[in-house]
Amino acid sequence: MFVYMDHTATTPTSPEVLKAMMPYFSENFGNPSSVYSFSRKSRAAIEKARGQVAKALNADEGEIFFTGSGTEADNWVLKGTLEKAMKAGKNHLITTQIEHHAILHTAEYLKKYHGASVTYLPVNSEGFVSVEDVRNAITDKTALVSIMFANNEVGTIEPVAEIGALCREKKIPFHTDAVQAAAHLDIDVKAMNIDMLSMSAHKMYGPKGVGALYLRKGINIENFIHGGAQEKRHRASTENIAGIVGFGEAMEILKSRLDDDKKINSARRDRLIAGILEKIPHAKLNGARGDKRLPNNINFSFIGVEGETLLLDLDAKGICASTGSACSSESLDPSHVLLALGLKHEMAHGSLRFTIGRLTTDEQIDYVLEVLPEIVSRRRAMSPLWEDFIKTVRS
Numbered sequence: 383m384f385v386y387m388d389h390t391a392t393t394p395t396s397p398e399v400l401k402a403m404m405p406y407f408s409e410n411f412g413n414p415s416s417v418y419s420f421s422r423k424s425r426a427a428i429e430k431a432r433g434q435v436a437k438a439l440n441a442d443e444g445e446i447f448f449t450g451s452g453t454e455a456d457n458w459v460l461k462g463t464l465e466k467a468m469k470a471g472k473n474h475l476i477t478t479q480i481e482h483h484a485i486l487h488t489a490e491y492l493k494k495y496h497g498a499s500v501t502y503l504p505v506n507s508e509g510f511v512s513v514e515d516v517r518n519a520i521t522d523k524t525a526l527v528s529i530m531f532a533n534n535e536v537g538t539i540e541p542v543a544e545i546g547a548l549c550r551e552k553k554i555p556f557h558t559d560a561v562q563a564a565a566h567l568d569i570d571v572k573a574m575n576i577d578m579l580s581m582s583a584h585k586m587y588g589p590k591g592v593g594a595l596y597l598r599k600g601i602n603i604e605n606f607i608h609g610g611a612q613e614k615r616h617r618a619s620t621e622n623i624a625g626i627v628g629f630g631e632a633m634e635i636l637k638s639r640l641d642d643d644k645k646i647n648s649a650r651r652d653r654l655i656a657g658i659l660e661k662i663p664h665a666k667l668n669g670a671r672g673d674k675r676l677p678n679n680i681n682f683s684f685i686g687v688e689g690e691t692l693l694l695d696l697d698a699k700g701i702c703a704s705t706g707s708a709c710s711s712e713s714l715d716p717s718h719v720l721l722a723l724g725l726k727h728e729m730a731h732g733s734l735r736f737t738i739g740r741l742t743t744d745e746q747i748d749y750v751l752e753v754l755p756e757i758v759s760r761r762r763a764m765s766p767l768w769e770d771f772i773k774t775v776r777s
């Protein structure tokens with residue numbers, strides 16, 4: 383059996399989306415910036431997609447800007463906001479310890495090369511940021527608050543609307559990385575007082591290499607990509623028309639089935655969680671519980687085993703999972719998110735993430751519940767860490 387349970391790393395482009403994209407590779411290849419009527423088809427396609435994305439977020443069309451990825455949208459917000467604010471003497475960024483590296487590494491860059499001062503707020507054991515901590519971190523130098531909507535490793539959904547209300551009250555721009563959240567949750571940027579929001583198409587059954595930034599009217603940040611006059615002079619370079627069309631289509635489809643998907647995914651999520659807790663002793667669920675957790679996220683630590691070894695064993699059984707972050711597969715450092723949740727190094731190393739989605743079936747949940755307990759107990763039997771742990775439990 384082939385089981386893809388890594389929907390948080392990426393999703394397949396859905397057939398309907400691909401179909402909508404196809405004409406823009408060849409037939410309607412016109413450059414949207416050209417003046418002849420042929421290129422108007424390309425321009426119209428981009429504007430249609432902008433409308434589809436705007437509608438899904440309750441934003442206005444003029445507030446959506448397409449980018450090359452979610453990472454680019456995050457870079458744009460942090461650099462574009464801080465560079466501008468620094469001219470006015472404000473150099474303080476508030477973010478969290480559990481952000482995606484697109485935020486964390488950009489914040490480090492701003493510290494290193496531009497003299498930014500960065501507050502990395504801690505989270506509690508389930509991964510929640512405290513709104514009071516945000517309030518207390520704000521100073522008269524604060525230029526931006528950037529807090530993710532939902533965490534990609536453990537699925538915790540942050541109190542974004544409360545943080546938005548606080549930032550609006552304090553007149554500080556509020557950005558949220560909603561790359562994961564937008565694929566699963568209803569987002570209303572107006573009701574939630576969000577000023578800026580990042581998204582990515584490939585996390586929601588659209589194509590790779592296209593993202594978007596929602597930039598509320600009245601928020602002025604410096605451009606990130608400089609050049610031509612595309613995207614109303616805010617993001618230069620010839621548009622990825624097919625990708626943008628795919629993003630719009632993916633977003634509209636996603637929105638139309640959001641409630642059903644939420645129900646189906648969370649039922650399967652809860653069955654997988656309950657099954658693992660029942661069949662595997664000393665398994666620890668990481669992240670939030672219930673409706674404050676993304677409906678598709680399952681993240682466990684198994685004391686005594688390395689997550690990396692489990693991944694290889696699962697792969698041999700046809701199962702694609704992750705230790706948490708696709709970006710960390712190159713390094714053997716434990717996850718910064720799990721450490722921020724307070725996990726000890728050995729537990730953070732023993733983590734395993736399953737993220738379900740449209741490719742998931744009930745049979746696949748059963749299959750994982752059948753093979754995973756065997757794999758964990760075989761690896762534990764070979765592990766000195768597990769032996770030590772069992773001794774301490776028995777004594």
Ligand SMILES: *Cc1c(COP(=O)(O)O)cnc(C)c1O
Nearest residue numbers: 451452453482484534561562582
């Ligand atoms: C995947 C992801 C990103 C990066 O998006 P790309 O389009 O792959 O660059 C940023 N933030 C979060 C939370 C993500 O999950």
